[in-house]
Amino acid sequence: MLVLLSNYGPSFVEGFKYTLFSSILALFFSLIIGTFMAIFQLSKNKFLRSLAKIYVEFFRNIPLLIIVMFCYVVVPLYWFQLDGFQSGTIGLTIYTSAFIAETIRAGIQTVPAGQMEAGLSSGFTSSQTMVYIILPQAFKIVIPPLGNQFINLVKNSSILAMVAGMDLMYQGDLIASETFNTFETYIIVGLFYLILTLQLSYLMSNLEKKWAIRE
């Protein structure tokens, strides 16, 4: 295993960087889209509400692989060129944003209705109340579940390997087929993933415990 790591270490690290980069990009954009979809789901506008509902229900109920393959196969065929990394990251963003929208919506709904009324009656407009009063409280509630979504995102980013997205899993696959040492290669790949996900999940469960005590 050490021999493998010393020979192919740079490739593993290269793949790790792509995995990290793709996950962070997808997290950033899916947080933005997810927040908007959550607000739309609770808005009074019927069109926005049904749009958000369809978006969330649709993308939560189809496999991530189909979204990614759609970006990789269908989009270049009819519209414009996307490479594996781009289509993987776009697919991840769309898929994760649907889950994040659900999480944030649940968070917003746990903020008492009185907060909204208080904001409105002290002269804020409804969007100001949302931004300054509701969302900051909601985000604190949803940070642990959002952390779990981020862990899922990191794990799901391995899907980039299926569209040649240069990520850790892809590099591991290349190395495995080069050295025929599948067993050890995949264990190393697994360890690299655990570096990220295990720490995140311990961080999240600690946060949850800490906040549970304080409240």
Added chain:
Amino acid sequence: MDFLGAFSWINIRFLLQGLLITVEVAAASIVLSFLIGGFAGLIRFIKIPYLSKIVGIVIDVIRNLPLLLIIFFTYFALPQIGIRFDIFWSSVAALTIFESAMLSEIIRAGLNAVPKGQMEAGLSTGLNFSQTMSIVVFPQAFKAMVPAIVSQFISLIKDTSLAVIISLPELTHNAKIIYGQNSNYVLPMFIAMTVLYFIVCYILSLVSKFLESRQYNY
């Protein structure tokens, strides 16, 4: 785009065969992982020294690995140390490994949610530990677990699409074969795949929501 050609009877039948394999693999895995996960969850629930800790660590590790890696591992790496499955069973094995870790957490949480008094009441009425567990505690815990298990089943059905990488002949794989013949079939096949997956998963998610809403109507 050629919708008529793409949706010929032969192609639709081929897709439906794929869907059947998808559901078969998912169903086999959920049953197996309920058994294994239930066992692991029980070990963690009754807190056997050392053993529970070790099981907990193994579960944490598996839960934090990508499923794709586990699929690769069971199909490509395990034969290197002499464990061989065919494609169907190695997909089932990979999904089972991953899903039992998920289910064991759900089952443990379900068991923990049953008030301690129930266990004590069972023991003090003269039932022994395994009787209390199976007659008193587990049925109550199971009711609370069912919605979560159904939503795990949904993600399992979605995850079977990953087994396309080891060419399990499920829905995604069959659709890929069909659109590989003719580039006019690409978009119709994506629409068909999406619709089929969506119908199955959406119905299940409605079931899960229904079961969840019934929880509080005692």
